[in-house]
Amino acid sequence: MTQDNKQNKTEWPLWEVFIRSKAGLDHKHAGSLHAADVEMAIENARDVYTRRQEGVSIWVVESKNIHASDPAQSESMYEPANDKIYRHPTFYNLPDEVKYM
Amino acid sequence: MTVYSFQQHFDDKIDSDITIEPKDWMPDDYRKTLIRQISQHAHSEIVGMLPEGNWISRAPSLRRKAVLMAKVQDEAGHGLYLYSAAETLGISRDEMYAQLHSGKAKYSSIFNYPTLTWADMGAIGWLVDGAAIMNQVPLCRTSYGPYARAMVRVCKEESFHQRQGFEIMLTLAKGSEVQHKMAQDAFNRWWWPSLMMFGPPDAESPNTESSVRWRIKRFTNDELRQKFVDVTVEQAKVLGLQIPDKDIKWNEERGHYDFGVINWDEFKNVVKGNGPCNKQRLEARKSAWEKGQWVRDAATAHAEKRKARKAANANTKAA
Ligand SMILES: [Fe+2]
Ligand SMILES: [Fe+2]
Numbered sequence: 001m002t003q004d005n006k007q008n009k010t011e012w013p014l015w016e017v018f019i020r021s022k023a024g025l026d027h028k029h030a031g032s033l034h035a036a037d038v039e040m041a042i043e044n045a046r047d048v049y050t051r052r053q054e055g056v057s058i059w060v061v062e063s064k065n066i067h068a069s070d071p072a073q074s075e076s077m078y079e080p081a082n083d084k085i086y087r088h089p090t091f092y093n094l095p096d097e098v099k100y101m
Numbered sequence: 102m103t104v105y106s107f108q109q110h111f112d113d114k115i116d117s118d119i120t121i122e123p124k125d126w127m128p129d130d131y132r133k134t135l136i137r138q139i140s141q142h143a144h145s146e147i148v149g150m151l152p153e154g155n156w157i158s159r160a161p162s163l164r165r166k167a168v169l170m171a172k173v174q175d176e177a178g179h180g181l182y183l184y185s186a187a188e189t190l191g192i193s194r195d196e197m198y199a200q201l202h203s204g205k206a207k208y209s210s211i212f213n214y215p216t217l218t219w220a221d222m223g224a225i226g227w228l229v230d231g232a233a234i235m236n237q238v239p240l241c242r243t244s245y246g247p248y249a250r251a252m253v254r255v256c257k258e259e260s261f262h263q264r265q266g267f268e269i270m271l272t273l274a275k276g277s278e279v280q281h282k283m284a285q286d287a288f289n290r291w292w293w294p295s296l297m298m299f300g301p302p303d304a305e306s307p308n309t310e311s312s313v314r315w316r317i318k319r320f321t322n323d324e325l326r327q328k329f330v331d332v333t334v335e336q337a338k339v340l341g342l343q344i345p346d347k348d349i350k351w352n353e354e355r356g357h358y359d360f361g362v363i364n365w366d367e368f369k370n371v372v373k374g375n376g377p378c379n380k381q382r383l384e385a386r387k388s389a390w391e392k393g394q395w396v397r398d399a400a401t402a403h404a405e406k407r408k409a410r411k412a413a414n415a416n417t418k419a420a
Contacts, residue, residue: 014188
């Protein structure tokens with residue numbers, strides 16, 4: 001993903017590419033590329049990011065349409081989860097006789 | 102946060118091996134150094150296609166041709182991964198191209214040597230890609246996230262490049278007398294420039310300290326060069342080729358091969374633009390860019406037209 005570039009007017013827009021590596025898995029961010037439109041973005045993504053059977057499905061999103069959380073706010077965003085370890089199954093002690101729970 | 106605490110926060114992350122991402126605060130020097138290094142690296146991948154492109158139409162068999170095309174296509178991909186990594190630091194693709202075309206940005210000086218025979222395709226894959234891999238593997242753990250991720254992808258693809266080159270060398274070296282001579286000749290011409298790929302000796306290499314701290318560089322030029330010499334000498338034995346350096350000798354005490362003096366004047370001269378092919382390479386890039394202008398314009402116009410047509414269709418449906 002890109003910071004607000006001093007974008008050249010003649011430059012093709014930037015797209016973020018997401019690839020599903022095999023059926024049943026999530027699409028994962030692979031990288032970005034420039035393309036004039038969505039069709040070209042998908043074709044280019046095929047050539048740039050799946051030359052070795054890395055994917056069975058491609059998503060492209062114009063980079064300017066991605067909104068991200070602010071890293072400067074990380075503490076207030078994610079800290080509250082830190083002291084809630086009771087949300088994990090390992091927090092609970094069960095007798096050894098209880099199996100498969 | 103104050104600038105001081107931003108800096109502190111950045112330093113803490115670097116010290117604890119936490120990756121820096123595009124939107125994180127970073128010192129100007131860090132940003133500038135990375136833009137320079139990543140864009141130069143991208144330019145090298147792109148210009149690096151030219152010496153090999155020279156032989157695609159004259160590959161000796163369909164198999165070799167398919168392999169060489171796949172390799173050159175990979176190099177284009179490497180260039181693209183790296184350009185997008187550099188773009189995350191706030192420089193545009195067009196700015197980087199302009200820097201390359203004006204001669205302001207450098208690329209690896211190895212690509213300013215000519216590819217005279219088919220054996221050069223073997224020597225390049227074996228030596229040039231081999232040296233590149235040695236430089237690149239440590240960068241998979243560099244501190245800047247997009248660069249590190251691009252390098253992981255690049256390194257995965259590189260290993261076939263070196264193997265296909267070694268296979269070409271092996272076939273020629275074990276072939277007829279003429280073929281063997283061709284392989285040796287290519288080796289003679291590419292050996293020294295390959296050693297120069299690791300950059301000037303440590304004593305003369307600037308910015309090493311901050312680059313090591315930022316994990317933009319993890320080993321020094323001389324360390325990597327020595328490592329390359331040590332493995333390549335052994336590989337040359339398998340090929341039955343002579344290292345074109347009479348000073349190559351195993352040094353029991355150091356546990357490394359000693360090697361002769363590198364001609365750094367030649368290196369500086371090629372970097373300055375006076376290598377055998379500098380002009381030709383840059384001309385090829387510029388002409389590809391200029392002759393491609395109408396294609397870029399046409400694609401933009403086509404995309405706009407299609408967008409307008411879609412909008413018009415949506416309007417009629419709504420009405
Ligand atoms: Fe490459
Ligand atoms: Fe390569």
